[in-house]
Amino acid sequence: MTPPPSHSPLEIPQITSYMNPVLAFALLEMAMENFKQFLFALSAAVTVGFVSIIFVLRWVFYFKEGLAWDGGLAEFNWHPVLIVTGFIFMQGIAIIVYRLPWTWKCSKLMMKFIHAGLNILAFIFAAISLVAVFDFHNSQNIPNMYSLHSWVGLAAVILYSLQLVLGVCIYLVPITPTYLRAAFMPLHIYSGLFIFTSVIATALMGITEKLIFGLKNPSYKDSPPEATFVNVLGVLIVIFGGIILWIATRPSWKRPSEQVLRSPPTNGGGSVGIKVSQQTDLIDPKGNGDARRRSGKLEDSGQVN
Numbered sequence: 313m314t315p316p317p318s319h320s321p322l323e324i325p326q327i328t329s330y331m332n333p334v335l336a337f338a339l340l341e342m343a344m345e346n347f348k349q350f351l352f353a354l355s356a357a358v359t360v361g362f363v364s365i366i367f368v369l370r371w372v373f374y375f376k377e378g379l380a381w382d383g384g385l386a387e388f389n390w391h392p393v394l395i396v397t398g399f400i401f402m403q404g405i406a407i408i409v410y411r412l413p414w415t416w417k418c419s420k421l422m423m424k425f426i427h428a429g430l431n432i433l434a435f436i437f438a439a440i441s442l443v444a445v446f447d448f449h450n451s452q453n454i455p456n457m458y459s460l461h462s463w464v465g466l467a468a469v470i471l472y473s474l475q476l477v478l479g480v481c482i483y484l485v486p487i488t489p490t491y492l493r494a495a496f497m498p499l500h501i502y503s504g505l506f507i508f509t510s511v512i513a514t515a516l517m518g519i520t521e522k523l524i525f526g527l528k529n530p531s532y533k534d535s536p537p538e539a540t541f542v543n544v545l546g547v548l549i550v551i552f553g554g555i556i557l558w559i560a561t562r563p564s565w566k567r568p569s570e571q572v573l574r575s576p577p578t579n580g581g582g583s584v585g586i587k588v589s590q591q592t593d594l595i596d597p598k599g600n601g602d603a604r605r606r607s608g609k610l611e612d613s614g615q616v617n
Contacts, residue, residue: 347413350565354412357555360548361401367545368396375538381444383451390444392518398437399472399511400549404556406430407504410567411559423567424483431476438469461517468510475503505557512553519546 372378372389379393380386409415409427418426449456457466482488482496523532523539530536559565 346564350411350413350559350562353555353559354408357404357408357552357559360552360555361404364545364548364552365397365401367541367548368392371538371542371545375541383447385448387444388448391441392515392522394437394441394444395511395515395518396545396549398434399441400515400552402430402434402437403508403511404552406434407508407556408559411565416567428476428480428484431472431479435469435472435476438472442466442469459517459521461514461521464510464517465514468507468514471503471510472507475500475507505560508556509553512549515549516546519543 372393376389377384377386379389381390406427409430410423415423415426446456448454457463478496479500482493482500519542523542527536527539532539
C-alpha cells in the first residue's frame with residue numbers, strides 16, 4: 313500500500329489565491345516549528361502574568377492599606393501594582409507581540425505601532441509608580457535614592473525611555489535611512505531584553521526590601537503569611553520573565569518575512585509554494601543561516617514591507 317504523500321520538513325502545503333483565509337492561515341501555522349509548544353508557552357506566560365497581577369492586588373488590598381493618592385502608605389502601594397502590571401506584564405507582552413501568529417495578517421507597520429503603543433503604556437505605568445514613591449517618601453520625610461533597588465530601578469526607567477525614543481525615531485519615522493535601521497536592530501533587541509531582565513531583578517529587590525522594612529512583629533525571618541505570599545509573587549514574576557525570554561529568543565518562532573506573508577499568486581491565480589528554507593527565517597538550518605540573517609536585516613530595517 314502506497315503511503316500518503318508527506319511534505320518536506322522545509323516546505324508547507326500550497327496556498328492558493330482562492331483558498332479559504334482560515335485554511336490558508338492554518339497552513340501557514342504549520343511553518344512554525346513546534347507550534348503546539350509555542351501555544352503552551354504563550355498560554356503559560358499569559359496565565360502566570362495574570363496570576364502575578366492578582367497576587368499583587370491581593371497583597372495591597374488584603375495585607376496592606378489598599379490604594380489611594382494621599383501621601384500615605386496606600387499611595388506607595390501604587391508602586392508595586394503599576395510595576396507588575398505595566399513595567400513587567402505589559403512590557404513582556406510587547407516583547408513577544410511580533411511572534412503571535414494571529415498578528416501575522418497585520419502589516420509590519422501596524423505591528424510596529426502596536427509594539428510601540430504597548431511599550432509607551434508600560435512606560436506611563438512605570439512613571440506614575442515612580443511619582444507615587446517619591447510623593448510618599450517626601451510626605452513622610454523618607455530619603456530618596458539611597459538603596460540599590462532605587463538606583464537600578466531608576467536606571468532601568470531611564471534606559472527604557474531612551475530605548476523608546478530611539479525606537480520610535482528609527483523605526484516609525486519614514487525618513488530614517490535603511491542602513492541605520494538595520495545597524496541598530498541588534499542593539500535594539502539586546503537592550504530590550506536587558507532592560508526587561510533588569511526590571512524583574514529590580515522588582516525582586518523591591519519586594520524583599522518592602523518585606524524587611526514592613527514586617528515587624530512577626531518579622532520577615534519568621535515567615536508570616538504575608539512574607540510567604542509575597543515570596544510566591546516573586547517566584548511568579550521570575551517564571552513569567554523566563555517564559556517571555558524563551559519565546560523571544562527562539563529563532564523558529566520569529567515572525568515570517570513579509571515576502572512569505574504577502575506572496576502574490578503566480579500564473580494568473582495559481583498556487584504559491586512556500587519553501588520555508590528559502591523564504592522565511594522560521595527555521596534556521598546551518599546551510600541557510602547567512603541568507604536568513606540578510607533577509608532578517610532587510611525586513612527589520614523596513615526595506616521589506
